[in-house]
Amino acid sequence: MIIIIQCKDQVGLVADISRILSSAKLNIISMREHVDKAENRFFMRLEVDGMADEVALEAQMRGVLPDGALIQVNPVPDKKIVVMVTKEYHCLADILIRNSFGTLGANVLCVIGNHDVLKKICDRFDIPFFLIPYHEDKAVSEREIIAKIQSYNPDYVVLAKFMRILSPAFVANFPNRVINIHHSFLPAFAGANPYKQAFERGVKLIGATAHFVTDDLDEGPIIAQQIIPVNHSYTAAxxxxxxxxxxxxVLAKALRLVLNDRVFVYRNKTVVFE
Amino acid sequence: MIIIIQCKDQVGLVADISRILSSAKLNIISMREHVDKAENRFFMRLEVDGMADEVALEAQMRGVLPDGALIQVNPVPDKKIVVMVTKEYHCLADILIRNSFGTLGANVLCVIGNHDVLKKICDRFDIPFFLIPYHEDKAVSEREIIAKIQSYNPDYVVLAKFMRILSPAFVANFPNRVINIHHSFLPAFAGANPYKQAFERGVKLIGATAHFVTDDLDEGPIIAQQIIPVNHSYTAAxxxxxxxxxxxxVLAKALRLVLNDRVFVYRNKTVVFE
Amino acid sequence: MIIIIQCKDQVGLVADISRILSSAKLNIISMREHVDKAENRFFMRLEVDGMADEVALEAQMRGVLPDGALIQVNPVPDKKIVVMVTKEYHCLADILIRNSFGTLGANVLCVIGNHDVLKKICDRFDIPFFLIPYHEDKAVSEREIIAKIQSYNPDYVVLAKFMRILSPAFVANFPNRVINIHHSFLPAFAGANPYKQAFERGVKLIGATAHFVTDDLDEGPIIAQQIIPVNHSYTAAxxxxxxxxxxxxVLAKALRLVLNDRVFVYRNKTVVFE
Amino acid sequence: MIIIIQCKDQVGLVADISRILSSAKLNIISMREHVDKAENRFFMRLEVDGMADEVALEAQMRGVLPDGALIQVNPVPDKKIVVMVTKEYHCLADILIRNSFGTLGANVLCVIGNHDVLKKICDRFDIPFFLIPYHEDKAVSEREIIAKIQSYNPDYVVLAKFMRILSPAFVANFPNRVINIHHSFLPAFAGANPYKQAFERGVKLIGATAHFVTDDLDEGPIIAQQIIPVNHSYTAAxxxxxxxxxxxxVLAKALRLVLNDRVFVYRNKTVVFE
Structure with a gap:
């Protein structure tokens, strides 16, 4: 069983929680906890061995946790995701491969593209692909996309190199549930054309950042980042x-972490129990 | 306060330990635990806030832990170390600098060298340097070194590029207390001249390994390892x-971890709470 | 145009080669050269701009190079490869994806498996899959595989987690043309079950090595290596x-380098112009 | 001998240069070249074996290079540097150690600090330390610093965690000769308190950047950058x-590269032949 908890911090939380587990004869395999002192916030992820009534256990836990605590006993094991793409195949293909071999930790329900170049790879994997091109009125397109997504009711929406900026109205439908991959080590080179910016600045490393999408472009909570070295011989291409x-x-890593219930969001930061 | 515990695993350990802390009004800042299932072994490192009688707390803890448990409440904060060297300055100099600015987490008591080339750098830092050259009979030299070390009674002996192999008889005096830096990513290229071996094999990365010294050359528990890329243009030099x-x-990292009570040894492996 | 040269080293090689290019009005975009002094061996890779008769240019070059020089003007741009697999999908799928989108730098002619679990993914990409299970007499199976490979006449054979050891007789058919991915940072943990070996040794990093296959298991020239950090919490699984x-x-990187004519082999080492 | 060349690009440069070397019986050990096509700029670094009259060789070279070419035959092998510091010891100590053991590739002439806390470490290494505190009128302090530096006539000025912003007037005295270490992966977190900025943004990696100083704060040509991973458990401290x-x-790497004549500056970028 996996148990995740987020709440205000207070003395004795670990003792109270572990006492409940102990009296339920649940053996702790892994306990990860973090206290954000600046925010006075407590985060915990537990893996336990044994059998217990999930509802009863959650109720017992809630009894010792402060008001407003977020707690999930055995969060949905196989999440459902919808993927949004434009033209680049690399992130989508990686997701489809893992999905196909059952190692994604999620089921890909469908793919939505604003161009049709990635329809064929979806067909190869028997995943529905929906072309929703952008109209002059962006809001119309977004409403169409939202309707399509909601018809599938996914746990997460994954922007696998979706090259359009989503409006706050769009994002509001899926708070902390839209995951984006940005092609720079944020906050460097936010916005359009980060590699061109990187080339012009003459940096010696380039990177990528997976983050939850919020109202502010490329400003959401960061899940994972990585870099690779480059040098003067690299063109922008x-x-x-x-x-x-x-x-x-980076997107694969972020998905593995999120889909495995290892990522907590609080305000504009994440706690990630790798 | 820092508390470290190592013992046989059993159900309820976390609950028992955290209950004791909670009733002592000690707030857990950081709790790291690991269960080695294959060995049925429990490891924990706690950082707690608050004031308590160390002896009483340790006794209370011992009451709930299985027989033979290792427990330390507030292990010695500033460890004492003796450093052994041959001719290469880089690891020693790094240690002396940190020691001098109070950021090593230990006090360097003295340096023992089997050559005298590093006496001057020790003089610059007002650290005693003892030249103990190797005699034909290695056992004689080792006995001299052991006597010198024991006269200082250090917590750890650090081999900062000491290029002689220490006998099991030597090592037996300081079990799990001798730390070595080996210039390869072990187990590749154990023994002499690892860079020459690496060059001849044509590897694309070279590394270093910090480990506790046991009877078997370069076979002791690994604390830290890192690598850097190389290519065909690198000579062995x-x-x-x-x-x-x-x-x-790597040696700096290993010392930081060990001196900060973040490394547990069990059989031939380490548990490292970074 | 790409020009690759390997020969005995001698004074004036660069001058002679660049003079020929200059008089042919070919502009050097990139010139990479390496001299292995121990072996007195010269390696060069040129990218040049302009038009020239390939055969004439090669003949001119050969005129200034020492006897026995290897020279290729415009080596085959789109190599052909055959992939061999057992049951693990990850390397094969990555190759099929890149092949499908035209970014592999090669064409996958067919896949040969000693189990049939990867037939389906090949079908999805319209790539022929041949099941050649291992008989009691391994030599029979190898002869069958060799016949199949030779019927396709590939430039390279890629072992994408092919979990059988190929005999020297097999390898002799494709000298420096069989590329393997081994799941350790060689020379550590050669042979079977490297992750189990790594787990038991308690290393703090694990890796992978792509290399050309020679008679000696896991002893061939290394093309690329990389590592990732692990810790005590990792099981062998x-x-x-x-x-x-x-x-x-690592396999993707090695293929990119080899298929882009950036890898030279001499004795048991590679020169890689990344 | 080392030869470095920077000039406008034109066809035949490599041929002309290597012909001169060849007729002087100089054997090329290593030839690194780069053409910046966007800027039509040619960069080359040569290591050659053999004996030749440096002045004559340079004159011959200049004869075949375009007007305005920068060429140096055997640039000063042991550069002289002045180091500027504030209170943090780590970069300075590393430089002093390497200087002391003759592995810096430069001689440290003196250290200038705007606080006196690092005087003692300079004394330990017998390096003159000058305290030049900042006056209310920053220009006065800068003039004093400039006078001190100029009295030593160094090749480079190294800002080893000098925590004051230098005015354009200061920088104008030492174009492309002031090297700074900035504690972020630029262009992220330029300016003051980058770690605090990084903490607040919740990044998963932090870094450092060594660069030449120009008029624009933290905007000069980047020499080297590196990062390390961090996570939610890291406070700003x-x-x-x-x-x-x-x-x-990173500063050590940048100095090794610059002092070894491996770094070329053109406009706001560097070409680095590692």
Whole structure:
């Protein structure tokens, strides 16, 4: 069983929680906890061995936790996701492969693209692909996308190189449930064309950042980041090419963490129990 | 306060330990635990806020832990170390600098060298340097070194590029208390001249390994390892030169972890709560 | 145009080669050269701009190079490869994806498996899959595999987690043309079950190595290596899982380098112009 | 001999240069070249074996290079540097150690501090330390610093955690000769308190950047950058502490490259032949 808890911090939380587990004859395999002192916030992820009534256990836990605590006993094991794409295949293909072999930790319900170039790879994997091109009125397109997503009722929406900026109205429908991969080590090179910016600045490393999407472009809580070294011999195009590898890896890592209930969000930061 | 515990695993350990802390009004800042299932072994490192009688607390803890448990409440905060060297300066100098600025987490009591080239740098830092050259009969030299070390009664002996193999008889005096830096990513290239071996094998990365010393050469529990990339343009001498940087960094990291009571040893492995 | 040269070293090689290019009005975009002094061996990779008769240029070059020089002007741009697999999908799937989107730098002609679990993923990508199970007499199976490979006449054979050891007789058919991915940072943990070995040794990093296959198991020239950090919380099974990511990445990198004519082999080492 | 060349690009440069070397019986050990196509700029670094009249060779070279070419045959092998510091010891100590053991590739002439806390470590290494505190009128202090530096006539000025912003007037005295270490992966977190910024943004990696100083704060040509991973458990103070290791390493790398004549500056970028 997996148990995740987020609440105000107070003395004795660990003792109270572990006492409940102990009296339920549940053996702790792994206990990860973090206290954000500045925010006075407590985060915990437990893996326990044994059998227990989930509802009863959650109720017992809630009894010792402060008001407003977030607690989940055995969060949905196989999450459902919808993937949004534009033209680049690398992140999507990686997700489809893992989905196909049952190692994604989620089921891909469908793919939504604003271009049709990635329809074929979805067909190869028998995943529905919906083309929703952008109209002049962006709000119309977004409403269409929202309707499609909601018809599938996913746990998360994954922007696998979706190259359009989503409006706050869109994001409001899926708070802390939209995951984006941005092709720079944020906060460097937010916005458009990060590799061109990186090339012009002459940096010696480029990166990628997976984050939850909030109202502010590229300002949401960061889940994972990585970099690779570059040098003077890289053109902006070379950076784009090399960057794809790291984008794929970072998004894969972020999904593994999120889908495995290892990521907690509080305000604009994440707690990640890797 | 820091509390470290190592014992046989059993159900309820976390609950029992955290209950004691809670009733002593000690607030858990950080709790790290690991269960080695194969060995049925429990490891825990706690940082807690508050005031308590150390002896009473340890006794209380011992009451709930299985027989043979290792427990330390507030292990010695500033450890004492003796450093052994041959001719290479990089690891020693790094240690002396940190020692001098109070950031090593230990006090360097003295340095023992089997050559005198590093006497001057010790003089610069007002650290006693003892030259104990190797005699034909290695056992004689080792006895001299052991006597010198024991006269200082250090917590750890650090081999900062000490290029002689210590006998089991030597090591037996300081079980799990001798830390070595080996210039390869063990178990690759154990023994003499690892960079030459690496060059001849044509590897694309070289590394360094910090480990506790046991009877078997380069076979002791590993504390930390790191690598750097190399390529065809590196001669064996270039590898030696580049390797020094990583040797220094890995030994520094291992010392930081050990001196901060973050490393547990069980059989031939370590548990490291970074 | 790409030009690759390997020969005995002698004074004036660069001058002679660049003079020929200059008089042919070919502009050097990139010139990479390496001299292995120990072996007195010269390696060069050129990218040049402009138009020239390939055969004439090669003949001119040969005129200034020492006897026995290897020279290729515009080596085959799109190599052909055959992939061999057992049951693990990650490396194969990565290759099929890149092949499908035209970014592999090669065409996958077919896949040969000694189990049939990866037939389906090949079908999805319209790549022929041949099941050649191992007989009691391994030599029979190998002859069958060799015949199948030769019927496709590939430039390279890629062992994408092919879990059988190939005999020297097999390898002799494809000298320096069989590329393997081994799941450890060689020379550590050669042979079977490297992750189990790594787990038992308690290493703090695990890795993967792509290399050309020679008669000696896991002893061939290394093309690329990479590592990821692990710690005490990893079981051997966790290492297997995490290792797959690095295996995929390292094999992809090695293929990119080899298929782009950036890898030279001499005796048991490679020169890699990244 | 080392030869470095920077000039406008034109066809035949490599041929012309290597012909001159060849007729002077100089054997090329290593030739590194780069053409910046966007800027039509040619960069080359040569290591050659053999004996030749430096002045004559340079004149011959200049004869075949375009007007305005920068060429140096055997640039000063042991550079002279002045180091500027505030209170943090780690970068300075690393430089002093290397200087003391003759592995810096430069001689440290003196250290200038705007506080006196680092006088003692300079005394230990017999390096003159000058305290030049900041007056209310910053220009006065800068004039004093400039006078002191100029009295030593160094090749480079190294800001080893000098925590004051230098005015354009200061920088104008030493174009492309002032090297700074900034404690972030620029362009992220330029300006003051980068670790605090990093903590507040919740990034998963922190870094350091060594760069030449220009008029624009933290905007000069980047020489080297590196990062280390961090996570939610790091306070801003922890980041400061961990960051010191990477700052030291990145500045050491940048100095090794610059002092070894491996770094070329053109406009706001560097070409680095590692």
């Amino acid at each position: 070379d950076m784009v090419k090399s960057g794809k590898e790291i984008e794929t890896a | 270039d590898m030696v030169k580049s390797g020094k940087e990583i040797e220094t960094a | 966790d290492m297997v899982k995490s290792g797959k990511e690095i295996e995929t990445a | 922890d980041m400061v502490k961990s960051g010191k290791e990477i700052e030291t390493a």
